[in-house]
Amino acid sequence: MAIELIPLPLPASADPSKFQHFGREVKGIDPANISDKEFEEIQDALYKHDALLFRGVDLSPEKQYALTKAFDPTVDSYGHGNNKTGSEKKSILHPDLKTIPRVPQVQLIGNGTVYNHEGLAEAMLKHPSHTTFHKTRVSPEDEAKGITRFYRWHIDAALYDLSPPKVTTLYGIQVPDGPTQVCRYDDGTGDELPVPLGTTAFVSGRTMFDILPQELKSVAVRARVKYAPHPYVWMAPAHAMSTALGIESEGLELPLDELPPWEESKRKTLPVTWKNPVTGELHFQVHPCGAAELIIDPLPEGAKREGALYPDGAHLTDLKEVRGLLYKMQRPAIAPTFIYPHDWKPKDLVLFHNRGVLHTVVGAFTKEQVRAFHQCNLAASEDPKGPTPEDVKKYA
Known part of the structure; x- marks a missing residue:
């Protein structure tokens, strides 16, 4: 079966004209078992479309690491180092990541308590919420009504010593059901974005520059x-x-x-x-x-x-x-019309071009809503390349 690329389903809030290049669902390939030729097609598609979705995937941590590493074969360290934060408990990343013991490049992230998971007897996970990081927060009353915020727009990168990863792979294992939430910008614009519970929101860096x-x-x-x-x-x-x-x-x-x-x-x-x-x-x-x-x-x-x-x-x-x-x-570029909020389903695998998009987790869960994802990205073998002299002349 040949590889098939299908445009991602866009929410009503999105402007389709701004997503002509962004995002594709991939059919006809099992990402856990790919040939060299199939990987070349995936790599080409990812850099052209910045985010690829595979549905119904069975993916071990070893297979996820191997797929991620294929984009940059000489590297083997997690994007923040295999100890993630230099053993620094003051880091804002410290509570969010649990390492899979036998594959330290793969992190367990999510919400709630997970038992007997890939060598972890018990892992207490906490979904990052704006309530712990923003200067102001949505009121508890509004939060009860499903009002929420983006957590932190970012690139997956240590931004110190290590080079930014080329690709991040994100695999949804346990995905709780819940009502749609409304992400409020609270910046005086009135901007709001309806989002699936626990979405990962993406914006294209290409669009961010183009507009x-x-x-x-x-x-x-x-x-x-x-x-x-x-x-x-x-x-x-x-x-x-x-x-x-x-x-x-x-x-x-x-x-x-x-x-x-x-x-x-x-x-x-x-x-x-x-x-x-x-x-x-x-x-x-x-x-x-x-x-x-x-x-x-x-x-x-x-x-x-x-x-x-x-x-x-x-x-x-x-x-x-x-x-x-x-x-x-x-x-x-983070106006609602430019955002793709992914509606996660169990066994979804999303590959995204970490040097081509910004992303953020969104929303909040209750303690009872258990969410378990595997994330992998690898500190790259070199820093990203910037504009050529010809690019500078063109745009300056």
Whole structure:
């Protein structure tokens, strides 16, 4: 049976014209048992469409690790390192991940208590909720009515020492039923998004770049973002914005001299836009919560200066200014019309291009609603490539 690619079912909130390239359901291939030729087809499809869905999959942790590793064969460490957070309990990631003992590259995530699971006698899982991370929260009364929020828009990446993974695989094992929730932005726009319970929401970094006005495209192709050292420890005391697209600037970040030992040479400075290895398109790929500085190159020779932002380049180190500029560029793309909220079913396997999309968990569960997923991504063999000089000339 030949591979078949079918557009993903979009919610009524989505604008179909913005999803012509994004997302495909794959039929005709068992992702747990693929030939080299089938993998080449999957790899090509993933980079072209950024997210692939396989339904009804039986997938062991070993098979999931092997599939993930096939995209970057020389690597073998989980995206945050096989100990996930450097044994640092202050990290905001610490409560969310439980390692599968025999395959440390695969993490168990979810909600509730899981027993006798892949070598774990008992695992107490906690679904990340905006109530523990945002500056403000939905009232308990509204929460009881099904009102919720995005948790944290992000890229799967340590953003310190290790290179961002190319691909994340997410496998739904136990998926609780429940009513649709309404994700509220609470930013004065009135934006709301109906979402399935416990959805993973995705936005295309390609769309995020494509919809920018010209003057911001120019900044995006000329800019690099410098991340804080140990960013998940650094940001832990701080609070997120109501849209989950970054941190409120309240001066609550952990001072650099109170972080675990770090080296300046291991801090990541990455392009704001990452070049797709198959399509050549640019994807706006910034983890807004970990960003500490922005370095913007001057306009290239011959570029039009009238109306240009930062024509002579800039090095922005004021956190409020850095975050404000990134928010201005990223917020349009998380409008409801641009979001794909996946409606998980048991045995769904989703592969997503971690260098081409941003994603977030959404919603909240009760303690009785047990959810168990396996997640795998691997720190890449190299950093992502940014725009070419030709790209800079085109967009600057």
